[in-house]
Amino acid sequence: MxxxxxxxxxxxxxxxxxxxxxxxxxxxxxxxxxxxxxxxxxxxxxxxxxxxxxxxxxxxxxxxxxxxxxxxxxDVAALKPGTRVVFGATVDLADAESGEEVTYQIVGDLEADIKQGLIAISSPVARALIGKHEGDTVTIDAPAGRREYEIVGVRYVG
Known part of the structure; x- marks a missing residue:
């Protein structure tokens, strides 16, 4: 593949x-x-x-x-999946407990850079987000324990 x-x-x-x-x-x-x-x-x-x-x-x-x-x-800009999270999506998440917001773009393993908010498609966070929609709540198993996030926004920018 x-x-x-x-x-x-x-x-x-x-x-x-x-x-x-x-x-x-x-x-x-x-x-x-x-x-x-x-x-x-x-x-x-x-x-x-x-x-x-x-x-x-x-x-x-x-x-x-x-x-x-x-x-x-x-070409991420050519994708039209609506509010569904797929490869290339830029996803705004809000922590269910603290309300703190983070933004990630799901990218290929070769270009991942957490400091720039680019997470690998193979990462646990990306795997939890793929297929979900804006408004959904996701549970992510992070090193610090389980965290719940609400998907606040999904967009596709080239």
């Missing part, structure tokens, strides 16, 4: 890939060449650090290329 990815997430990953190929890869190659010019490579910390950095960059490039080639890019 192909991993789902929002169009915005695919764009972010492509931008990172381009940055690695056009900026960071040439910079580390120059750093290696410069360190080689300093002579003996066995005790040259700059050379070894640059080689390690090159390995990380090349590994990330390969990972991004593989992920992007196997991903199914979904």
């Amino acid at each position: 192909r991993a789902p990815l929002t169009a915005k997430g695919a764009q972010r990953l492509r931008a990172e890939l381009e940055e690695l190929k056009s900026v960071k890869r040439p910079a580390v190659i120059n750093a290696i060449a410069e360190a080689r010019a300093h002579g003996d490579l066995r005790e040259n910390a700059e050379y070894h650090a640059a080689r390690e950095q090159q390995g990380f960059i090349e590994g990330r490039i390969k990972q991004l290329e593989a992920e992007l080639s196997h991903a199914q890019v979904i």
Whole structure:
């Protein structure tokens, strides 16, 4: 099965890939060449650090290329599921006890970033929300215990 990815997430990953190929890869190659010019490579910390950095960059490039080639890019703005929560939905939740509100967008595993409110489709929160509608109450098993949330809003923004 192909991993789902929002169009915005695919764009972010492509931008990172381009940055690695056009900026960071040439910079580390120059750093290696410069360190080689300093002579003996066995005790040259700059050379070894640059080689390690090159390995990380090349590994990330390969990972991004593989992920992007196997991903199914979904245009969230084109989805019209109404108030039903599906992949790509931005969901506003209100804690049933405290009334505190949080907003999450359900995205592919590759683009999840909780600090930005992007939760993976495979996460317990997303799995509890999928298929529900605006106005429904959901129970989520969180590390801190069970929490009840009301789905206050569901929207689809590209």
